[in-house]
């Protein structure tokens with residue numbers, strides 16, 4: 001009798017994005033002429049910059065001749081890419097990370113889930129609430145939680161609410177935790193962490209022999225010079241933190257797939273007997289056993305993201321999206337909405353008006369404005385009463401959406 005992993009049965013059925021899709025389809029079926037503006041899912045809309053496309057084309061051509069053809073590459077990534085990452089993203093910013101501490105992969109979403117392979121099942125796991133759902137669901141699948149309650153919160157996970165009430169600053173857990181997921185710039189709230197906040201976490205992790213999983217997928221959207229780019233800017237972080245970055249949101253690789261995870265050599269985990277073990281060789285073993293590397297043309301494309309041309313083209317992509325974020329922030333604020341994020345992240349997080357809950361506001365925006373956003377409650381219980389709008393769109397659509405929201409506000413929401 002083939003037994004299944006019953007942890008999968010604990011997963012909440014109505015996953016956020018399918019439910020949004022269902023409601024949007026129902027709406028467009030009964031309103032086929034409506035021009036629906038989608039500001040929901042966090043996917044980029046602009047094409048990949050030309051310097052990167054050129055590098056990928058050239059690499060494809062190399063595969064066409066016996067002299068330049070490449071078969072299996074190093075599982076951890078080609079040296080040319082790992083060195084470009086270590087140098088550009090870390091060393092040039094004064095952060096000590098070596099090329100052999102970088103593991104190139106096919107996505108940060110994948111890395112977030114896969115990393116659990118090397119950790120024990122008896123760790124206490126802490127997440128922010130609201131949260132990127134992947135951190136929670138992968139822990140449910142791995143059997144690290146009990147069942148979900150009526151709010152969708154799983155037993156044994158430690159949730160750290162981040163709301164306007166605490167200024168989106170999570171409190172340290174009152175019970176000891178072993179693994180802490182942090183995401184800055186944050187999805188979904190669009191807020192960033194200060195040096196003080198990250199220092200607090202690095203100190204906590206050091207004292208508790210815990211590990212921080214730091215998701216920096218949106219680092220390219222930070223413009224404020226005082227906001228830390230990497231957790232490794234914090235002294236001591238090399239001993240307690242794993243950082244994940246992706247080419248998805250800066251270079252438009254959501255469909256192309258390339259990302260990386262940083263595991264410093266000093267990072268330690270512990271056996272049942274309390275004995276210290278380096279994490280680097282464990283992850284190296286896992287990565288080499290279960291993964292065969294990112295395709296060569298894609299790694300050449302990622303490398304080109306660090307060329308002078310590539311950097312300039314990415315910068316203009318980021319400004320394109322961040323202009324939309326500014327329009328959203330300013331437009332919604334002037335209409336009287338309470339707005340967070342959107343300054344160093346492509347997401348704007350707003351408080352729903354008139355005491356509507358997140359899904360009520362979703363339906364209102366869809367029915368009255370033909371605008372699709374993401375209900376905050378879909379990211380966790382503490383996201384109830386909030387709503388996410390994404391800057392991954394055109395300025396024309398962003399302005400049109402704002403105009404429609406303004407009209408609906410003037411007509412009196414509800």
Ligand SMILES: *Cc1c(COP(=O)(O)O)cnc(C)c1O
Nearest residue numbers: 107108109132187217246248259
């Ligand atoms: C988009 C996103 C990622 C990137 O995932 P990929 O698998 O690299 O495309 C990672 N973390 C968060 C929070 C994201 O929103």
